[in-house]
Amino acid sequence: MKHTPFDFQKLKDLPDENGLFGQFGGRYVAETLMAVLQELEDTYKKLWNDPVFQADFDRDLAHFVGRPSPLYHAERWSKELGGAQIYLKREDLNHTGAHKINHAIGQALLAKHMGKKRIIAETGAGQHGVATATVAARLGLECIVYMGAKDVKRQSLNVYRMKLLGATVVPVESGSRTLKDAINAALQDWVTRPEDTFYILGTVCGPHPYPEMVRNFQSIIGREARRQCLEMTSKLPDALVACVGGGSNAMGLFYDFLHDESVKMYGVEAGGLGIESGEHAARMAGERQGVFQGQRSYLMCDDDGQITESYSVSAGLDYPGVGPEHSHLRSVGRAEYPYITDDEALAAFRKLTLMEGIMPALESSHALAYAEQLAPTMEKNQVIIVNLSGRGDKDIHTVAEIDGLTF
Amino acid sequence: MRIKKCFEGLSSEGRKGLMPYITGGDPLLAKTAETMHTMVANGANLIELGFPFSDPVADGPVVAAAHERVLSQGVTLNDVFSIVTEFRKTDNTTPIVLMGYLNPVEIMGYQVFAEKAANAGVDGVLIVDLPVEFAGGLVAELRPRQIDIINLITPTTTDERIAKICSMASGFVYYVSVKGVTGSHALDMEGIQARVSHIKSFTDLPVGVGFGIRDGESAAAISSVADGVIVGSLLVAELAKHAEEGDACIERVGDHLSVMRKAMDKH
Numbered sequence: 001m002k003h004t005p006f007d008f009q010k011l012k013d014l015p016d017e018n019g020l021f022g023q024f025g026g027r028y029v030a031e032t033l034m035a036v037l038q039e040l041e042d043t044y045k046k047l048w049n050d051p052v053f054q055a056d057f058d059r060d061l062a063h064f065v066g067r068p069s070p071l072y073h074a075e076r077w078s079k080e081l082g083g084a085q086i087y088l089k090r091e092d093l094n095h096t097g098a099h100k101i102n103h104a105i106g107q108a109l110l111a112k113h114m115g116k117k118r119i120i121a122e123t124g125a126g127q128h129g130v131a132t133a134t135v136a137a138r139l140g141l142e143c144i145v146y147m148g149a150k151d152v153k154r155q156s157l158n159v160y161r162m163k164l165l166g167a168t169v170v171p172v173e174s175g176s177r178t179l180k181d182a183i184n185a186a187l188q189d190w191v192t193r194p195e196d197t198f199y200i201l202g203t204v205c206g207p208h209p210y211p212e213m214v215r216n217f218q219s220i221i222g223r224e225a226r227r228q229c230l231e232m233t234s235k236l237p238d239a240l241v242a243c244v245g246g247g248s249n250a251m252g253l254f255y256d257f258l259h260d261e262s263v264k265m266y267g268v269e270a271g272g273l274g275i276e277s278g279e280h281a282a283r284m285a286g287e288r289q290g291v292f293q294g295q296r297s298y299l300m301c302d303d304d305g306q307i308t309e310s311y312s313v314s315a316g317l318d319y320p321g322v323g324p325e326h327s328h329l330r331s332v333g334r335a336e337y338p339y340i341t342d343d344e345a346l347a348a349f350r351k352l353t354l355m356e357g358i359m360p361a362l363e364s365s366h367a368l369a370y371a372e373q374l375a376p377t378m379e380k381n382q383v384i385i386v387n388l389s390g391r392g393d394k395d396i397h398t399v400a401e402i403d404g405l406t407f
Numbered sequence: 408m409r410i411k412k413c414f415e416g417l418s419s420e421g422r423k424g425l426m427p428y429i430t431g432g433d434p435l436l437a438k439t440a441e442t443m444h445t446m447v448a449n450g451a452n453l454i455e456l457g458f459p460f461s462d463p464v465a466d467g468p469v470v471a472a473a474h475e476r477v478l479s480q481g482v483t484l485n486d487v488f489s490i491v492t493e494f495r496k497t498d499n500t501t502p503i504v505l506m507g508y509l510n511p512v513e514i515m516g517y518q519v520f521a522e523k524a525a526n527a528g529v530d531g532v533l534i535v536d537l538p539v540e541f542a543g544g545l546v547a548e549l550r551p552r553q554i555d556i557i558n559l560i561t562p563t564t565t566d567e568r569i570a571k572i573c574s575m576a577s578g579f580v581y582y583v584s585v586k587g588v589t590g591s592h593a594l595d596m597e598g599i600q601a602r603v604s605h606i607k608s609f610t611d612l613p614v615g616v617g618f619g620i621r622d623g624e625s626a627a628a629i630s631s632v633a634d635g636v637i638v639g640s641l642l643v644a645e646l647a648k649h650a651e652e653g654d655a656c657i658e659r660v661g662d663h664l665s666v667m668r669k670a671m672d673k674h
Contacts, residue, residue, distance in 0.1 A: 018540060028509060028536045030465035031572075032583070035563035174471060175462065184464045191465070194563075291509045291536065292462065304483040305511030306461040 019208020025324030098390030106217030125315030126158025128202030203246025207294030218252025432482030434649030450668025623670030
């Protein structure tokens with residue numbers, strides 16, 4: 001693979017004023033969305049640098065989410081692997097059980113400042129939907145969550161959670177009836193009544209300014225991890241590992257380390273049943289780039305440019321596009337994007353549960369499985385930080401089904 | 408140059424353009440060219456021909472269903488070029504504007520796309536999710552082949568953007584109201600009229616308006632304030648009935664256009 005030369009120090013300055021990370025990103029949307037995206041960008045840029053807004057955001061992260069999340073040394077597991085020391089960034093301990101709450105709060109605060117009364121969101125497995133319904137409930141905002149009809153059926157418990165939180169869940173019957181179709185439906189809703197509606201997007205994808213905005217709201221993960229690692233080990237980590245669906249938890253961890261040349265970064269994609277099977281979500285394993293849902297990025301499509309369906313055992317990684325900043329980091333060679341299959345992720349799920357008493361989300365299990373391969377290739381005094389982006393309670397049904405059990 | 412000639416001809420006759428949209432491959436791949444000829448015979452001046460995309464996010468449910476329908480037949484961008492080639496065998500004057508989303512064009516490559524479009528006899532290209540800021544690369548391939556790039560303007564487009572769009576646009580400008588036709592019809596018409604005049608203060612290009620046109624009356628009303636009337640969903644909804652009703656739906660598309668044509672010319 002040929003990489004473009006890049007300047008470590010300048011990586012953090014992206015995107016540019018057109019929302020581009022190198023050639024990726026941008027704002028590839030119909031003219032109907034331009035005005036509302038510009039309004040969002042202007043408000044976001046103003047408030048992100050406003051100390052009052054920052055104080056509100058920090059207070060909510062501390063008292064509502066429970067930050068900082070711990071950095072935990074998985075000693076027993078590290079010892080068994082016999083290589084680098086593995087530290088887990090415990091985003092699973094956040095309120096609602098995953099990192100999604102960080103950007104949901106940030107965006108909901110923006111909505112409040114903009115005087116929007118109605119929140120819309122898309123969700124795949126339901127984690128972002130639950131996080132959004134949670135912050136909407138707390139701020140007393142109406143909340144509508146679009147969810148592919150197939151996912152509504154697969155994730156009935158999260159659908160009920162959202163309903164208990166006062167949200168309306170709208171099943172989307174078009175296309176593949178999964179996450180990408182839910183995003184389409186949310187965008188369509190937004191076009192028809194932008195004046196009172198705020199779209200809380202669930203990852204570092206979509207048209208500018210979403211990839212930048214969601215990353216910045218998530219960058220608290222890396223800022224904390226950097227400080228905690230220095231306190232605990234007196235040095236920077238040697239490697240960061242995080243799973244990548246759209247890429248919000250990974251960008252959140254990576255961002256504050258982008259300029260640290262010694263820190264390697266691994267974004268782990270879902271290899272599903274294996275690349276050769278065609279049933280996977282390893283967008284960056286191929287060389288295909290294109291434009292989808294408002295951005296230029298690596299993506300999965302056929303020779304006619306039609307978006308193809310992705311597959312993964314973990315719904316949160318089951319998406320045919322990937323964030324533009326990850327696409328850029330991959331194309332310049334700053335980060336690597338390996339993949340992990342369903343079976344490897346499930347094995348890591350069981351391993352961490354047994355070795356450390358921590359049950360990880362299946363999404364995060366992909367990152368753990370890669371760390372398991374990476375650690376033995378490194379020295380015992382080296383440090384890997386794995387982003388444990390969510391807890392695994394939501395996946396117990398999936399794992400039980402694989403074990404042949406039903407409740 | 409067919410688009411320019413078309414509007415010049417209409418203007419000299421004191422008439423307005425009737426510009427129907429259908430999706431390439433609808434109702435069947437083998438029937439699209441025939442449907443296009445029927446539309447022309449019933450008064451269409453310019454045809455917008457959609458090429459399918461798996462995720463037509465800017466379209467309403469009726470047109471989105473057409474994309475799904477033709478994709479399930481396996482229709483590709485190359486098939487849509489073949490439809491144009493077929494149509495051009497017996498009609499070398501009616502302008503054709505291809506309308507769709509960027510990714511199929513990206514994957515084909517801008518240069519190949521522009522070459523194939525020119526060879527097939529395409530006159531204009533409207534890429535829904537390619538805003539003017541990012542359109543330079545495609546325009547550079549289309550312009551030397553005399554293919555117009557058609558851009559959308561909406562009720563919320565700022566003056567700064569209207570200026571930018573008009574400086575790149577050629578052929579005509581497409582004004583689309585996304586709000587539908589709720590509320591007072593008379594008030595809406597005033598709004599559209601004001602908006603079209605405003606756009607015309609930025610450009611000498613003709614302005615076509617798409618506004619949920621349902622019948623002769625609404626077509627005539629729009630044609631009194633714009634250079635062209637764009638009608639899509641109504642026709643696409645008729646073609647959706649092909650599976651049950653066969654070719655009668657193609658005739659009904661012709662009937663709708665004929666009614667609109669008469670109402671527009673009487674105005």
